[in-house]
Each structure stands twice: as structure tokens, then as C-alpha cells.
């Protein structure tokens with residue numbers, strides 16, 4: 001979407017403003033997944049997605065910090081449509097994996113654009129996000145594989161998640177600063 005505030009922005013900065021919406025959408029979508037698990041007495045899966053939602057919010061606030069510091073006018077967007085209806089637990093994790101893969105593609109395009117436009121600062125800013133996306137795709141991919149292996153036994157999935165998916169992301173000292181306090 002092009003608005004008058006886009007005028008004069010580089011393509012990289014326009015994509016970054018859009019990425020703010022993608023991260024807020026991811027955050028809100030993960031609340032929907034968490035609430036679905038929560039209301040079906042699957043507290044460990046709920047915990048993972050509530051926490052993941054906070055991480056996505058932080059990603060948005062890191063981008064907002066960068067936009068403000070770079071004097072790029074950023075308006076706070078509404079999110080895209082959030083999906084709340086699912087048939088099986090697997091559908092939620094499959095959606096999460098699709099979402100993480102889509103976000104990874106978005107960051108690859110951002111990185112390519114920064115490079116094409118010789119935006120060295122922008123390219124540097126993206127490095128942490130590229131690494132983060134590798135971790136998040138791997139995490140959701142593992143969770144989906146565990147669900148398939150459990151073959152409908154949600155007690156096994158909950159046990160795995162309780163044991164192997166703690167909230168602490170760890171080693172985040174290189175994470176970009178957020179606008180306002182970080183939540184996770």
C-alpha cells in the first residue's frame with residue numbers, strides 16, 4: 001500500500017515499514033494459537049505460543065526503534081486477518097511454520113533490497129533477524145515433526161514441549177534495541 005508518507009522513502013525503508021505490520025500480525029496470530037491450546041487444556045503448547053507472541057512484538061518494536069532512529073516516518077498499523085478456527089492441533093503448528101517461512105522470505109527480500117540500494121546500515125540491522133528466523137523455522141519444524149510422531153497423543157506432545165521448549169531464548173545480547181521496554 002502506498003500512502004503520501006511513503007514519498008521519498010527508499011524501497012528498503014518501505015519494506016521495513018511493512019515488516020512492522022507482519023511482525024504485529026505474527027504476534028496477534030500467536031495469541032490466537034495460544035488461546036486455542038489454552039482453552040483445550042494444553043497448557044504447555046499455550047505457553048510456547050503466548051511467549052512466541054511476546055517475541056514477535058519485540059521484533060516489531062526493534063524495527064520501530066530502528067525506523068525512529070533513522071528518521072523514517074512510521075505509522076502503527078492494524079494487523080492482517082487473524083485465523084482462529086482450526087480442526088486439529090496439527091493445523092495450528094503447520095500455520096506457525098508457514099508463517100515463519102513467509103517471514104524468512106520477507107527478511108531475505110529486505111536483505112537483498114538493502115544490498116541493491118547500498119544501504120549498509122540497513123543490511124547490518126537485518127543480520128540478527130536472519131539468524132532469529134533460522135531458529136524460529138527450526139523450532140516450529142521440530143514441533144510439527146514431534147506432533148506427527150506423537151500421532152494424536154497430545155500428552156506426549158505436552159511432555160516434549162515442557163521438557164525441550166523453555167521460554168528463555170538465551171544469548172540475546174546482540175539483539176537490536178526495542179522502542180520502549182522489551183517484553184521477553
Ligand SMILES: [Fe+2]
Pocket residue numbers: 023026055056059103
Ligand atoms: Fe518475528
Ligand SMILES: [Fe+2]
Pocket residue numbers: 026056100103136
Ligand atoms: Fe517469528
